[in-house]
Amino acid sequence: MSWPSSPGSSTTHSSNPFAGPEPSATAIRDLNIEARVPIRLDSSSTSYYAWKTYFNLVFREYYLTEHIDGSVDNAYMCSDPEWSAIEATIIRWFYQTQEFFGCHQDNSTIDEYCMRLKMLADELRDIGAKVSDDLMLSTLTAVLNEDFGNAASNLTPLPQPTFQRVVAYLKLEERRMTKLKQRVQHTALAAGRPYPDGASPM
CATH class of the missing domain: 1.10.1200 (Non-ribosomal Peptide Synthetase Peptidyl Carrier Protein; Chain A)
Structure with missing residues (x-):
């Protein structure tokens, strides 16, 4: 999974400014994402940037930035059950907040x-x-x-x-x-x- 990085941002694991304690897959799974991201993504650019901003706040608060900023090789980490569980939850979040399902x-x-x-x-x-x-x-x-x-x-x-x-x-x-x-x-x-x-x- 990847998330567009800002210009000039570092792609190394050690310099990630939001690196922190490894989040619990259970805590992440039980998070009410629709309450944290009250924006449903549709085809308008306005909704996309608001939607992405809310998600970025969640990623920073729960130390999930490494899952979407390209600083970690997901292919290498997929053998880690905890990492894979968090990845699955983030994908589910995207689905839950997408106009596709409405x-x-x-x-x-x-x-x-x-x-x-x-x-x-x-x-x-x-x-x-x-x-x-x-x-x-x-x-x-x-x-x-x-x-x-x-x-x-x-x-x-x-x-x-x-x-x-x-x-x-x-x-x-x-x-x-x-x-x-x-x-x-x-x-x-x-x-x-x-x-x-x-x-x-x-």
């Missing part, structure tokens, strides 16, 4: 919704919190609007479902539903029932 389809098309999810996943990746295909898939299907209720239930039998395959399926289902709605509207017009309560055009 993103809903609402009235967006499948294309618009999936592009939004992909952009947010890319932002998470840029801060070292990679979103797996399984997580993308579960997030996508969990917050589809009610029109896709039947479509979501039909995803289980799909062989080796991936994010791309499910998106392709949902696009086909969206087109099918659009054509069905158009057919219903056409039938209503043909039957002479285009206006509610028996009203007729002027």
Whole structure:
């Protein structure tokens, strides 16, 4: 995991100005990060800098800066269970404070919704919190609007479902539903029932 260093900052372990007592993985895990970082990261640059500032304060207070400033080789430290546990907790914090998990389809098309999810996943990746295909898939299907209720239930039998395959399926289902709605509207017009309560055009 890495965090953008400020210009001229040292990358050596010994000169880290915020080095301190090794934090407890248990204490870090139990920290209420949403209370410490009351900013949900979205695509605006303003929210990003406020979000990052709050996180930097937490990292400094709990001596976690070495986990994100590039001063320690994470590949070397991954064999340390305590270090790995803290790394996992920090990644979970990023997820908890990211707009990715509050993103809903609402009235967006499948294309618009999936592009939004992909952009947010890319932002998470840029801060070292990679979103797996399984997580993308579960997030996508969990917050589809009610029109896709039947479509979501039909995803289980799909062989080796991936994010791309499910998106392709949902696009086909969206087109099918659009054509069905158009057919219903056409039938209503043909039957002479285009206006509610028996009203007729002027």
